[in-house]
Amino acid sequence: MKPTLLFDLDGVIVDNTPYQARAFQLLFRDLGLTTNARKLLARLNGMPATNILKTVFRHPVPAKQLKDYAGQREFLYRTLYWSKRRAMPGLVAFLEAARAAGFKIGLGTGSPPETISYILDHLDLRRYFDVVIGKDDIARGKPHADTFSVGAARLGARPEDCVVFEDAVLGEQAAYKAGMRCVAVASTLPAKAFQNPLTVIKDFTGFTPKRLLELLEQQPTAPKPDKQRAQRQYMQL
Incomplete structure (x- = not known):
């Protein structure tokens, strides 16, 4: 077989993981979060972005808000990685x-x-x-x-x-x-x-x-x- x-x-x-991490880091900066994106992805890479984002907040975040954050991260990632594919x-x-x-x-x-x-x-x-x-x-x-x-x-x-x-x-x-x-x-x-x-x-x-x-x-x-x-x-x- x-x-x-x-x-x-x-x-x-x-x-592309370094570009994914950079996109998360820029999002975290915009949200006032100090989470280290590289270390975060070393642990949680492979999970959907909304699930990853859920772990960085100390309080519950509505699913729609997490989806919006994931969309923002996706835009940042595509912009960073556009000419590097x-x-x-x-x-x-x-x-x-x-x-x-x-x-x-x-x-x-x-x-x-x-x-x-x-x-x-x-x-x-x-x-x-x-x-x-x-x-x-x-x-x-x-x-x-x-x-x-x-x-x-x-x-x-x-x-x-x-x-x-x-x-x-x-x-x-x-x-x-x-x-x-x-x-x-x-x-x-x-x-x-x-x-x-x-x-x-x-x-x-x-x-x-x-x-x-x-x-x-x-x-x-x-x-x-x-x-x-x-x-x-x-x-x-």
Whole structure:
């Protein structure tokens, strides 16, 4: 059985996390908040923006207000990243090789359609993905399993045959909760931040489908999710 590949978007398809962090920081400055955005994303990256924003206030904030803040952050991010959009080094070569090898390929992210299009369509990457799962396709975002479970179901793949590519700790936990194995992309976090990935890559340069198959033989089953690790990501705020 050939593996099915499921890719996260931010920090995996593109190396955009520093721009995401900068956008959050500018929003926090405007709101009079002192939260460190880089440290915040190191813990909560992978969650929908409204969920991330909910954690930085000491008082309840109405859902509509959180959505407005998320929209402001999205505008700031797109402005900052507009001329910087580039595919992760080696990504296109790997996707082309994987498709040539007959792998099914999907994308799973907590982002809304317009944010997905901002990356995939601008960089002409959508053609490499058999399915694209976004915020509107799932009930619960990462670290819940929904993003990857829905992607696998739409691809007609069993969880044990799926490999997730993730740059976030909560995304890795979502993969394990879905019963899938994971390749960690250390675009923003150190290798030691991840629990038990197949391997840790900085980007896709030199990474091949053959190497992936070798790694799968070395780890025949998906690790169990580390509930304490996922919970700590929320608590250390």
